[in-house]
Amino acid sequence: MTPQRKSLAKRLVGTNTLWIALVLLLLIAVFGALRPDAVLTVFTLQTTLVETSVLLVLAVGMTFVIITSGIDLSVGSVLVFSGVTSAMTMNSLNGGDATNAGWGVVVVGLLVALASGAAWGLLNGLLIAKAKIPPLIVTLGSFGAALGAGQLISNGSNVSGVPNVLSNNLGTGTTFGVPNLVILAAVVTALGALLLGTTRFGRHTYAIGSNEEAARRVGIGVTRHLMAVYLLAGVLAGLAGFMAMAYFRVASVTGHDTDNLNAIAGVVLGGTSLFGGAGSIVGTIFGVFIPAVLRKGFVIVGVNVYWQPIAVAIVLVAAVWFDQSRRKARDRS
């Protein structure tokens, strides 16, 4: 008997992604019905998108990490560290205040942000893949250390003097009405989706998360691959730091304590399994927007915003429970 492919529709119904997309649409529809005037305006849409862009970039890296059955608690702190090193480098290149600096300085700033993220990612990867320390512990350590290092360098205060050309273009500029920040996040997300979904790198990411020992036995370089995945998460956190700095016109050392949890929540809501081996970037997009839409929606329809984290928590726990029971039903032996 020749095995058949399932129809596209059947394959779609089998995925968590479809369900999470429906939840998101349902939320938008409900809020839209309650306050059609406010919810569906371009402005609401745009601010929601902009505010979610930075988180989305973090969540793309987090998706790779969680699919390997790892976790990265350090992303928010690495974001802070990268923003601080980047802003301070730009300032020092421009006599202490980079506000009026040109593109050359901005490019150096970007490279410093990416390199800072890469350094932390590499450190995480080394400790996790080579020294075999559990990712939860390693990244809990770098979560504290990266924030501490950032605050040490900046003397505990926010770093201002972000170049205007950066803030006016990447931070708040638009192209054909679409915020540039959103475009950048979309490009990163698309590249991440292609890398995960169509390449050998992506395939090996799933394989390692599904059965690390099996991956090793078929000759996949598990250690190297895990290091690359944590490096990727670090670089993306560095980029997110650069984006946040461009948007807020300051490299902030506060307000990012829960970025890691928000990114993890988005990834898991999007159907990526905390047990590893399964998930997608497309799911992560939906997953990241659910908390954002809830928050915006609650504000608009006048529900106390403190309900938002509670609502997110309920959806999150339900999503994990759903995933867990599906797995139990599936892995019969």
Next chain:
Amino acid sequence: MQAAEGGGVVRERGVAVADPLLDARDLVKHYGGVEALRGASFTAYAGEVVSLIGDNGAGKSTLVKCLSGVERPDSGTVAFDGRPVELDSPVAARALGIETVFQDLAVAPDLDPAANLFLGRELRKPGVLGWLGVLDKKEMRRRAIGSFDDLGVTLQSIDVPIGSLSGGQRQSVAVARSVVWASKLVFMDEPTAALGVVQRERVLDVIRRVRDQGMAVVLISHNMPEVLAVSDRVEVLRLGKRVARFRAADTTVEELVGAMTGALSQEDAG
């Protein structure tokens, strides 16, 4: 008792006049305080099915892991095709044309059967896309379907995670993966343990086909009638050491069981 001394009987039979394809000698492997292999030797000739039998915990799986590059023995030597080799990684074993069905299967349960078949050897698209690492999923799926068809693996669907298949189907996929890629030698560590009657016969047929192509097949099984039905030779492991070697045609279940339990021992078997 008509045991094969050294390998002389085999040579006499004329199936493998040449030197052994695989010749492992005096392998020792410790796991902490446990001595899983205590100077185990093992020989396989091209074009034969050789069964490796022994009681639970005798060290069969450990020996297979050492000979497929998954574990490194503490001491001992391995020769392959007449040359000493260092099986220091699964890649090294694969490069020699050695494939293995591990007792725990070593498949990725979240990936589909085609992805598992090509795991670690993914086909890439031609041209720039391939250079960028883009997979040729369609071609892999096509070839996988062909291989499964060819080997009599029955699957209803090609794109379900392998973890949702039955234990027997999963085992069949692992067997298919080993024989598709092997060019010299296949280790099968209890490949029929979870199989029904029909599937078991299919796997035994596959084993004979692989042997007839000139490869060596090493079968580990606790099912003595199956061992006698499919093997040319049998080597017996007890407490981490080879204790006997037989020609399958000249032995009986009683004799094999005797050798496994230690009721019977053969000199000059190590």
